[in-house]
Amino acid sequence: MQPIIRITDYVEEYKTLVHDYYSKVNNIVYATYYQLNQDTTQYDPHYLQTYHKTGEFSGRKYKKIHMVPLTTIIQVLPSMDAAEKGVSFSYNTISAFTIDSSVKLVPHVGDISTFNINGDYVTWEVTNVEYSGPLDNPYYRCNIRQTRLREGFDDQIDFEYMYVEYAKCIYSITDATNFIYLMSRFTEVVHFLNSKSCYNHNLAYHIFNKNCFPEIENILNTVESLVPVGTLFMTHNYNTVVINPQSIFMLLCLPKVYDITKDPIFTFTLQTEKINPRANVYIHYKEYITDAVGSNHIQDIIDNALIEDRAMLLLTFLKNNTEEYMETYVKPSDDVFTNLIDEWIQFIYTNTCSYVSENKIATNMFEGVIEYCIISNKLISLLSKGGITLS
Numbered sequence: 074m075q076p077i078i079r080i081t082d083y084v085e086e087y088k089t090l091v092h093d094y095y096s097k098v099n100n101i102v103y104a105t106y107y108q109l110n111q112d113t114t115q116y117d118p119h120y121l122q123t124y125h126k127t128g129e130f131s132g133r134k135y136k137k138i139h140m141v142p143l144t145t146i147i148q149v150l151p152s153m154d155a156a157e158k159g160v161s162f163s164y165n166t167i168s169a170f171t172i173d174s175s176v177k178l179v180p181h182v183g184d185i186s187t188f189n190i191n192g193d194y195v196t197w198e199v200t201n202v203e204y205s206g207p208l209d210n211p212y213y214r215c216n217i218r219q220t221r222l223r224e225g226f227d228d229q230i231d232f233e234y235m236y237v238e239y240a241k242c243i244y245s246i247t248d249a250t251n252f253i254y255l256m257s258r259f260t261e262v263v264h265f266l267n268s269k270s271c272y273n274h275n276l277a278y279h280i281f282n283k284n285c286f287p288e289i290e291n292i293l294n295t296v297e298s299l300v301p302v303g304t305l306f307m308t309h310n311y312n313t314v315v316i317n318p319q320s321i322f323m324l325l326c327l328p329k330v331y332d333i334t335k336d337p338i339f340t341f342t343l344q345t346e347k348i349n350p351r352a353n354v355y356i357h358y359k360e361y362i363t364d365a366v367g368s369n370h371i372q373d374i375i376d377n378a379l380i381e382d383r384a385m386l387l388l389t390f391l392k393n394n395t396e397e398y399m400e401t402y403v404k405p406s407d408d409v410f411t412n413l414i415d416e417w418i419q420f421i422y423t424n425t426c427s428y429v430s431e432n433k434i435a436t437n438m439f440e441g442v443i444e445y446c447i448i449s450n451k452l453i454s455l456l457s458k459g460g461i462t463l464s
Contacts, residue, residue, distance in 0.1 A: 075313070076268045080339070088209065088210070090404075093307050099142060100129070100144065101142035101144050102142070102189075103141065103142060103143075103188065104139075104141050104143050104188035105137065105187045105188070106141040106178065106185075107135040107137055107138075107184060107185040107230070108136040108181065108184050108463055109133060109134075109135060109182075109183045110136050111229055113134040113304065114132060114133045114134050115132030115133075125438070126198075126220070126223075126224075127185075127223045127229065128222075128223025128224060128225050128226065129225045131223070131229060133183070133229060134229055134231045135184075135185065135229055135230050135231065136463060138178065138233075138234045138235065139233075139234070139235040140236045140237075140238070141176065142173070143186070143188065144172075144173060145169075145170065146169075146171075147169045148168070157407065159357065162188060167215060168197070168217050169215060169216045169217060170214075170215055171184075171213065171215070172212070172215065174212060174213070175241060176208035176236060176460040177242070177460060177461070177463065178236075178462075180199055180213050182199055182200065182201060182202060183199060184214055185197065185199070185220065186213075197217040197218065198217060198218055198219075198220040199215045199216070200216050201215070201216040201218060202215055202216075202401050203216070204240045204338055221361050233246040233389070234249070234461060234463070237252050237460075239252075240252065240455075240460065242459065242461070243460050243461045243463060244460055248426070248455060250428065251428045251451075251455065252426075252452070252455050255448055255451055255455070256430075256452070257431065258431065258433055258448055259299070259448045259449070259452065261317050261432055261433040262435060262441055262444050262445050263306055263445070264449060265433055265435060266279065266293075266306070266441045266442070267306065270461060271441060272307055274307075277307075278290060279350055281437065281438040288323075289326075289439070289442050292322060292327065292446070293445065296326070296327065296445070297449060297453055298445070298453070299370060299452040299453060299456065321384060322359055324384055324387060325387065325414075326446045327386060327446065328387060329421070331391065333388060342374075379406070379410050379411060380410065382405070383405075383411055383414045387417060390421075390422075391421075394421070399422060409434055410440060410441060413443050413444055413447065414443075420447065420450065426451040426452075426454055
């Protein structure tokens, strides 16, 4: 019997639109959410409650999540009340909001949320949780009411997280902070490499001291990176350019794929044919490779006398990537180029995306390409690490 293929699968199409498309384009309000930690909360099992909900005498513990997106928030409307003291207006303190399942946060009765309403931060407690239905990824509609936090509430927080909108995931506060700072730094580096000092619009090529380097251009096109929204990297991909595996650029920009079987002795060759027929600047293109013989012409590429020593430092680390090497490793100096190489070494060794600088630290095009590769690998590592589901 042949299988039946549905031409239009309405159920799967509905779920795809709702959870993969519509859930990411809602009007949202960012809130600080305190999820009740049921594992560490102490309460009376007979009454399912604590003496105080918050404060010094409360046994409740919470997980604090920053920047949680809340959708379909119900507006709190005033109501007229007639009592012994006369007719007065009061506010109905019962409201509701919705948490999408894509946030990967499951709300509980007793959770607390705070968000900004017309400049006033109001605290709300979740009194009931309704599910959208028997779907694979249900929505959570939370009924809330106003509440007060007693003094000492910060001592009830066990863990701290943050929701990163770009990755659509919840990370630990350390990883989320690093992710945001790295995205800001990455944007600064991309804008720097796209500026007039590093990019020639007429040639459609990155330049340094009126010289073009196809190896760097190829690296910028092939390195795995995470480009922020709205940031366009201006570059031209020349597939005919072959990257020599012993290139100094490969050593400093792509150390994980660099061939370390030979010691780097820097030489250059002159290429007679034009890479780009529109410009004569490519006639004397200098390609820096590592070879067994030759003289050192590294000063022709960049005004940095430390480039050869720092390349040897990175190569030594790649050859001896062991605990013994890191125990005796000391950063030679505190200049920009050395800081970038040291950041490369620390990242490859620990694979941690520690935050180094809020702004770009590159001072020229060559350092900018190295920093671009470092930040790209850190962001990819954070995305591969994945987010956290709080249930």
